[in-house]
Amino acid sequence: MKALDELTFDNRFARLGDAFSTHVLPEPLDEPRLVVASSAAMALLDLDPAVAETPVFAELFSGHKLWAEAEPRAMVYSGHQFGGYTPQLGDGRGLLLGEVYNAAGEHWDLHLKGAGMTPYSRMGDGRAVLRSSIREFLASEALHALGIPSSRALCVVGSSTPVWREKQERGAMVLRLAHSHIRFGHFEYFYYTKKPEQQAELAEHVLNLHYPECREQPEPYLAMFREIVERNAEMIAKWQAYGFCHGVMNTDNMSILGITFDFGPFAFLDDFDAHFICNHSDHEGRYSFSNQVPIGQWNLSALAQALTPFISVDALKEALGLYLPLYQAHYLDLMRRRLGLTTAEEDDQKLVERLLKLMQNSGVDYTLFFRRLGDEPAALAVARLRDDFVDLAGFDAWAELYKARVARDGDYSEVQRRERMHAVNPLYILRNYLAQNAIAAAESGDYSEVRRLHEVLSKPFEEQPGMEQYAQRPPDWGKHLEISCSS
Numbered sequence: 070m071k072a073l074d075e076l077t078f079d080n081r082f083a084r085l086g087d088a089f090s091t092h093v094l095p096e097p098l099d100e101p102r103l104v105v106a107s108s109a110a111m112a113l114l115d116l117d118p119a120v121a122e123t124p125v126f127a128e129l130f131s132g133h134k135l136w137a138e139a140e141p142r143a144m145v146y147s148g149h150q151f152g153g154y155t156p157q158l159g160d161g162r163g164l165l166l167g168e169v170y171n172a173a174g175e176h177w178d179l180h181l182k183g184a185g186m187t188p189y190s191r192m193g194d195g196r197a198v199l200r201s202s203i204r205e206f207l208a209s210e211a212l213h214a215l216g217i218p219s220s221r222a223l224c225v226v227g228s229s230t231p232v233w234r235e236k237q238e239r240g241a242m243v244l245r246l247a248h249s250h251i252r253f254g255h256f257e258y259f260y261y262t263k264k265p266e267q268q269a270e271l272a273e274h275v276l277n278l279h280y281p282e283c284r285e286q287p288e289p290y291l292a293m294f295r296e297i298v299e300r301n302a303e304m305i306a307k308w309q310a311y312g313f314c315h316g317v318m319n320t321d322n323m324s325i326l327g328i329t330f331d332f333g334p335f336a337f338l339d340d341f342d343a344h345f346i347c348n349h350s351d352h353e354g355r356y357s358f359s360n361q362v363p364i365g366q367w368n369l370s371a372l373a374q375a376l377t378p379f380i381s382v383d384a385l386k387e388a389l390g391l392y393l394p395l396y397q398a399h400y401l402d403l404m405r406r407r408l409g410l411t412t413a414e415e416d417d418q419k420l421v422e423r424l425l426k427l428m429q430n431s432g433v434d435y436t437l438f439f440r441r442l443g444d445e446p447a448a449l450a451v452a453r454l455r456d457d458f459v460d461l462a463g464f465d466a467w468a469e470l471y472k473a474r475v476a477r478d479g480d481y482s483e484v485q486r487r488e489r490m491h492a493v494n495p496l497y498i499l500r501n502y503l504a505q506n507a508i509a510a511a512e513s514g515d516y517s518e519v520r521r522l523h524e525v526l527s528k529p530f531e532e533q534p535g536m537e538q539y540a541q542r543p544p545d546w547g548k549h550l551e552i553s554c555s556s
Contacts, residue, residue: 070117073125078138079176080167082249085274088267089255090142094135095164096185096195098228098240101131104203104511105519106224107210109527110246113221115171121224130244131226132184139167139179143187147261148254148321149371151355156261158254158321159189162197165250176278178250179223183242196232199225200508202241203519205332207507209245211499211526212329217307218300220330221246225519227511239512247330249279253372254321260375272379275325290379295388298369300327302392305365306399309358310407311495312338312435316348316552318356318364320371334552337498339543341428341435347552366392407439408471409447409490410478420474423467431459434542436498443490446483447475495529496540502547503539 083090106121120126128134135141143160150158164187166179182205183197202225212219223244230240251271259268276283276293286292304327308315315322316334324330336347343359351357356364369392373385397418404421405413428438438457442450451468458464481489503522510518525539533539 071115072117073120073123073129074136076114076116076136076138076169078136078140078167079170080138080140081176081278082144082165082168082178082251082274083140083142085270088264089271090144090160090165091188093141093143093164093184093187095132095141095166095181095242097132098226098230098242100229101127101133101226102228103127104199104225104227104241104516105206105523107206107222107523107527109213110210110221110223113171113175113177113246114169114223126224127226130181130224131228131242132181136167141166141181141184143189144250144255145189145258146252146254146321147258148252148319149257149368150319150321151351151353154257154261155321157189157258160187161190161193162187162195176248177246178248180220180245180247180250181242182245183240194232196230196240197242198232198234198238199227199241199512200238201333202227202243203508203511204335204504205243205245207499207504207519207523207526208332208335209330210523211529212313214527214529215307215311215495215498217311217313218304218326218328220250220324220328227516245330247324247326247328249275249324249326250330251275251279251325252321253323253325253368253375254319255325256372256375257320260378265378268375268378272376279326288380288384290376291384291388294373294376294380294385295391297325297327297372298388298392299395301365301369302395303327303399304329305361306396306403308361309400310403311498312341312358314338314345314347314356314358315361316351316356318361318368320368323368323372336501336552338435339500339548340432341425341438343425343429349552362393362396365396403493406493407490409443409475409486411481411489412478414474414477417474420467420470423470427458427460427463427467431457431464433457436495437540437542439494440491440496440540443487443494446486447472492530496532497525497529497536499526500543500547501550501552502543505547505550 108118141164145159147156148158163182164184168176170176186195206222206225209219209222225243227241232238232240280293283289283292314336322331334348345358346354507518507522525536
């Protein structure tokens with residue numbers, strides 16, 4: 070394991086030069102203190118978890134100190150925000166401190182969010198507040214634990230620095246990790262500003278570093294785009310299967326690697342609601358839960374437009390045509406497993422859709438239903454879950470279809486069924502009210518709840534003795550929390 074001063078930097082993105090990013094130093098926070106750290110994320114950098122408790126750890130990730138080899142850069146990009154194109158965005162409150170590679174040869178971006186003003190801050194102050202930093206930390210690590218592709222979060226550092234949002238709050242920084250922070254909006258920026266040389270350089274950078282296997286294909290750029298399409302189809306399928314709502318699927322928030330990042334007003338479904346809008350600023354419902362699938366395709370189309378200098382329009386259209394079939398295949402595969410099925414039948418899609426409609430009309434808890442479905446043999450499980458539904462006749466009809474489907478699926482023991490289903494159906498998810506409880510405690514100076522919640526969510530599929538309160542349905546107040554982009 071390494072100490073903090075033993076990290077090895079290789080700042081590949083910074084070497085692209087000033088057309089792609091601007092050198093900016095982080096603005097230090099006052100009286101920095103560690104709120105929470107992820108030992109699993111630290112392991113990605115070969116760091117000893119014990120270093121998180123040292124004073125230098127909080128100083129490095131609050132802007133007070135900087136490695137000599139770090140080259141902090143604010144990236145420039147553009148993007149479609151709620152469907153409208155914004156010509157220049159960029160890292161308004163984030164900095165790419167540099168790229169570090171570990172003993173396995175993996176490169177990881179160290180990206181500090183809440184680091185102060187940059188040339189791309191526009192009207193903002195460049196700061197992040199404690200609540201949004203905690204939410205991003207918890208979401209990053211919780212999604213990863215569920216098997217959903219995501220950026221990772223190393224730590225949150227709090228402070229006494231005052232920051233104004235709707236009220237005065239305290240500033241914080243979150244250090245996030247990813248193999249790259251390049252977005253769809255990077256390609257859009259150079260495409261719409263008509264800078265073909267820089268756009269070609271960016272494309273080569275992404276191809277060489279992140280999709281080198283595509284070099285072996287007759288059309289490397291097309292192969293890369295197809296891979297991006299597939300990765301995003303799989304990521305969004307997992308969002309939908311586990312009830313995750315991103316909230317702000319602008320093209321500047323879409324990763325070129327097909328990972329979840331730039332968390333804002335995200336939420337996991339409590340009661341199943343296909344029309345759920347987690348961002349109270351999204352008045353038209355553009356980024357509602359059910360719209361995430363078509364918006365994923367819309368965003369890929371925006372990226373395709375930016376790639377027309379390298380790939381023919383017909384080839385791009387053909388690649389885009391893969392998105393919905395790939396999404397459907399990934400989604401149905403995971404939903405089958407969530408239902409405890411090991412084989413595929415033609416009517417499985419209808420079985421899933423019928424169940425979700427019943428859940429929608431009855432306000433059934435999305436996560437707990439699937440978990441409890443695997444607690445017992447199918448007949449006993451549906452009998453116990455029946456009382457959660459308003460349309461009893463409708464549920465009974467579905468239950469008969471389900472029991473027959475399970476019977477046709479194969480002959481396996483009750484223990485095998487339970488183990489297989491519990492391996493894909495979490496008991497613990499990051500419900501908004503749990504995050505809010507942890508945030509309220511942290512804002513009063515008590516970080517124990519954030520750390521406890523992080524530990525629980527790091528093992529979402531395992532029943533953890535003494536942690537039953539984290540697996541309960543939310544109280545009524547917890548279902549209606551308003552979350553905005555600054556949350």
